[in-house]
Amino acid sequence: MNTAMKNPKSFIESFELYAPKLATKEEFFVGGHRACQGCGEALAIRLMCKALGKDTVITNATGCMEVISSVYPTTAWRLPWIHVAFPNSAAVGSGVEAGLTALRRKGKIADRRIKSVAIGGDGGTMDIGFQALSGAMERGHDMLYVCFDNEAYMNTGIQRSSGTPFLASTTTAPAGKVVPGNQVWKKNLAEIMVAHNVPYVATACQSYPIDFMNKVKKAHKVKGPSYIHCFVTCPTGWRTPSDTCIKLGRLALETGIFPLYEVEDGKYRMTVEVPEKRRPVQDYLKGQGRFRHLTPEQIQVIQERVDIEWETLMIKMRCSRSKEELRAPRAK
Amino acid sequence: MGKRVGMEVAIASAEAAALCKFDVASVYPITPQSHVAEHLSDIVADGRVDASFITVESEHSALSSAMGASATGARVVTATSSQGLLFMGEVMPITSAMRLPIVMIIANRAVSGPINIWNDHSDIMPMRDTGWISFFADNGQEVVDMVIQAFKVGEDRRVMLPVNVNMDGFQLTHVVEPIIMPDQEEVDRFLPPYKPYAALHPDNCVSMGTLGMPEFYTEAQKSKDVALVNSIKVVCEVWKEWEQQFGRKYEPIQTYRTEDAEIALVTMGSMGETAEIAVDELRREGVKVGLLKIKLWRPFPFDDLKKAIKGIKVLAVTDRACSFGGPGGPVFSEIRSALYDVPKKPKVVNYLIGLGGRDVSVENFMDMVRRAAKGKLKEPYEFYGVRG
Amino acid sequence: MIEKKGPETWQEINPGCMVFRKGSASEYHTGSWRAKRPLWENEKCIKCGVCYIYCPEGCITEQQDGFFDANLDYCKGCGICAHECWPGAIKMVNEEE
Numbered sequence: 001m002n003t004a005m006k007n008p009k010s011f012i013e014s015f016e017l018y019a020p021k022l023a024t025k026e027e028f029f030v031g032g033h034r035a036c037q038g039c040g041e042a043l044a045i046r047l048m049c050k051a052l053g054k055d056t057v058i059t060n061a062t063g064c065m066e067v068i069s070s071v072y073p074t075t076a077w078r079l080p081w082i083h084v085a086f087p088n089s090a091a092v093g094s095g096v097e098a099g100l101t102a103l104r105r106k107g108k109i110a111d112r113r114i115k116s117v118a119i120g121g122d123g124g125t126m127d128i129g130f131q132a133l134s135g136a137m138e139r140g141h142d143m144l145y146v147c148f149d150n151e152a153y154m155n156t157g158i159q160r161s162s163g164t165p166f167l168a169s170t171t172t173a174p175a176g177k178v179v180p181g182n183q184v185w186k187k188n189l190a191e192i193m194v195a196h197n198v199p200y201v202a203t204a205c206q207s208y209p210i211d212f213m214n215k216v217k218k219a220h221k222v223k224g225p226s227y228i229h230c231f232v233t234c235p236t237g238w239r240t241p242s243d244t245c246i247k248l249g250r251l252a253l254e255t256g257i258f259p260l261y262e263v264e265d266g267k268y269r270m271t272v273e274v275p276e277k278r279r280p281v282q283d284y285l286k287g288q289g290r291f292r293h294l295t296p297e298q299i300q301v302i303q304e305r306v307d308i309e310w311e312t313l314m315i316k317m318r319c320s321r322s323k324e325e326l327r328a329p330r331a332k
Numbered sequence: 333m334g335k336r337v338g339m340e341v342a343i344a345s346a347e348a349a350a351l352c353k354f355d356v357a358s359v360y361p362i363t364p365q366s367h368v369a370e371h372l373s374d375i376v377a378d379g380r381v382d383a384s385f386i387t388v389e390s391e392h393s394a395l396s397s398a399m400g401a402s403a404t405g406a407r408v409v410t411a412t413s414s415q416g417l418l419f420m421g422e423v424m425p426i427t428s429a430m431r432l433p434i435v436m437i438i439a440n441r442a443v444s445g446p447i448n449i450w451n452d453h454s455d456i457m458p459m460r461d462t463g464w465i466s467f468f469a470d471n472g473q474e475v476v477d478m479v480i481q482a483f484k485v486g487e488d489r490r491v492m493l494p495v496n497v498n499m500d501g502f503q504l505t506h507v508v509e510p511i512i513m514p515d516q517e518e519v520d521r522f523l524p525p526y527k528p529y530a531a532l533h534p535d536n537c538v539s540m541g542t543l544g545m546p547e548f549y550t551e552a553q554k555s556k557d558v559a560l561v562n563s564i565k566v567v568c569e570v571w572k573e574w575e576q577q578f579g580r581k582y583e584p585i586q587t588y589r590t591e592d593a594e595i596a597l598v599t600m601g602s603m604g605e606t607a608e609i610a611v612d613e614l615r616r617e618g619v620k621v622g623l624l625k626i627k628l629w630r631p632f633p634f635d636d637l638k639k640a641i642k643g644i645k646v647l648a649v650t651d652r653a654c655s656f657g658g659p660g661g662p663v664f665s666e667i668r669s670a671l672y673d674v675p676k677k678p679k680v681v682n683y684l685i686g687l688g689g690r691d692v693s694v695e696n697f698m699d700m701v702r703r704a705a706k707g708k709l710k711e712p713y714e715f716y717g718v719r720g
Numbered sequence: 721m722i723e724k725k726g727p728e729t730w731q732e733i734n735p736g737c738m739v740f741r742k743g744s745a746s747e748y749h750t751g752s753w754r755a756k757r758p759l760w761e762n763e764k765c766i767k768c769g770v771c772y773i774y775c776p777e778g779c780i781t782e783q784q785d786g787f788f789d790a791n792l793d794y795c796k797g798c799g800i801c802a803h804e805c806w807p808g809a810i811k812m813v814n815e816e817e
Binding site for chain 3: 072076077244
């Protein structure tokens with residue numbers, strides 16, 4: 001049963017419903033790619049490219065999206081694209097940016113802004129790619145980094161990453177008789193990027209396409225580093241039916257597990273409203289094979305932690321000030 | 333005309349890169365290369381070359397960002413040593429596979445275990461199979477000349493491969509040598525602007541670094557190998573052109589007093605100059621000795637080697653790296669293998685010398701020659717001068 | 721399926737395995753993967769475009785009459801469009817039907 005019928009009135013009245021028709025019709029990531037049925041990451045990439053437009057160079061880390069889209073002698077990309085290795089998409093992307101900047105300044109290429117966008121999965125960004133990401137973001141390159149987080153090293157067989165949520169079962173942190181899955185809470189890369197003084201940091205999800213595309217467009221305009229952490233569904237890795245891809249992203253938001261916000265110049269702002277009374281985490285966790293071993297007590301532990309993380313975020317929403325705002329009183 | 337200056341060789345190598353008007357330099361410091369990194373950044377900060385200098389956070393990112401920049405069509409230079417070279421080792425074969433003509437200046441330094449910052453070749457030897465063109469310089473002049481030649485060779489459409497220029501750490505990098513620095517307009521005449529085969533730009537969409545399934549991988553590797561093997565023609569062409577324009581001669585294997593030699597030393601890198609003095613001393617004593625100095629390590633100069641060893645009965649190959657548990661030092665085993673099918677081949681023996689920066693004197697070289705002539709090596713490869 | 725010429729020789733293979741033909745993945749028809757396919761009931765369709773935006777293959781396009789349809793060469797039958805359709809105008813039917 002489709003999620004639309006839940007609250008048709010507010011949705012039909014909402015402009016968001018008809019916004020899909022306003023997105024550019026051009027496809028920069030074409031069908032024929034070998035992603036699984038119902039792949040949230042492939043959808044997210046397709047949407048991201050629509051928002052970026054033609055004047056982009058994509059740098060891709062090794063991972064699902066790289067292998068399914070670039071099987072020699074074909075490519076699913078209708079944008080300039082480069083893949084080098086697993087840990088270095090941020091480094092290669094920073095080199096692309098430096099090269100384009102130097103060539104444009106020296107008049108060797110047309111005087112037109114071309115954005116360097118580096119992408120990677122949670123493995124290639126949060127773990128093996130962390131060093132390169134940190135370096136690229138702190139050096140201030142005019143580039144956007146988008147992390148597509150499906151919460152495990154999916155391409156190599158669903159192994160645990162630092163993005164794997166608490167108690168999720170993965171192939172290297174499986175739900176066994178003694179140890180019930182991943183034992184630590186998910187690493188918050190968006191917060192780490194805010195601490196890197198990245199001028200624009202945002203979280204996004206493929207289930208909120210217009211929100212995601214708007215964030216990509218905003219990040220594109222930033223003359224400096226920007227970071228988007230895009231939560232994406234993996235039906236294969238999460239052991240969920242392929243058609244619930246979008247619904248799961250929505251549930252992640254409505255339970256407060258993955259809220260969608262942006263941090264501009266240090267100021268936090270929620271971009272998609274979460275219902276006042278958040279849905280219980282149980283709604284999100286049930287129906288996902290990777291969580292099917294959870295006991296009610298374990299779900300309660302998760303609920304409590306989600307509540308705490310939510311509160312922490314709400315404090316930031318209320319109290320954060322942009323550097324601009326903090327500068328103003330001093331100017332007097 | 334060029335200007336004769338006394339310059340620290342590391343600084344001179346950066347000056348040579350500046351003459352080539354690089355677009356991007358992406359370097360991470362490591363002893364003994366640091367002066368190269370520092371001087372390249374001085375050059376950019378003073379606006380002497382209009383370029384971007386990326387202060388990367390590791391060597392892996394240094395070569396990765398160099399690749400990204402080169403893929404957009406920029407002329408890129410980088411530099412490293414030892415552990416740094418091993419750290420970027422993952423990216424080395426990818427650079428050559430993706431046919432990006434990056435120039436890397438390597439200040440050869442011993443590889444850890446135990447940690448040692450002084451000169452030997454154990455950093456470049458593990459990189460033999462990565463598909464890069466490798467030059468070895470004997471002195472500061474050669475370093476400068478080779479850096480400029482490297483850009484021309486690598487960027488040639490018939491080559492399109494990355495090149496590394498090897499200079500001995502501390503023994504070359506930190507010494508002041510007399511060097512004739514070419515003029516800017518001389519280099520401009522020699523080295524045309526870089527015109528890439530393909531560049532990342534929305535006007536000409538290309539996907540680089542695609543997935544090579546088993547049905548394509550072998551063909552891709554053969555294509556790269558043929559390019560590297562054939563590049564020797566371009567190297568020799570460029571060296572001929574260099575001789576015509578600048579008057580300094582380069583050959584893949586430079587021979588010294590081998591015309592009537594019965595025994596010869598083989599060296600690679602700055603120790604060759606010490607060996608030359610040893611050859612002169614031994615000649616004075618009446619020993620028919622000569623010297624082969626390898627300048628081009630990859631692609632391996634098979635034909636030049638076969639020509640150079642004519643008439644020689646004993647070849648004492650000096651290696652500055654050990655291939656542990658293997659058939660001997662890398663240079664030694666490659667030379668032996670290259671000569672296997674030659675009907676009249678010399679006896680080839682191996683000395684591992686100067687490991688971890690240990691000094692090798694003229695007397696040491698003379699001793700090596702005498703013992704090799706008498707067949708006095710007890711093992712297939714000898715750690716020369718080891719205590720115990 | 722488009723005719724595939726034989727695999728390239730080492731002389732023909734692009735340097736660096738670069739691919740210059742953008743979007744050439746479309747030569748591979750992933751439609752053979754599916755077990756179910758989407759069927760639009762245009763009487764219910766409100767032409768919002770949500771199915772178009774949510775398709776991971778990008779194979780759903782707006783037709784001349786403003787309604788939507790999937791390109792069956794690429795549709796993998798994931799069912800996202802049917803699941804997300806507001807008025808429930810899309811049904812997933814078995815491939816054999």
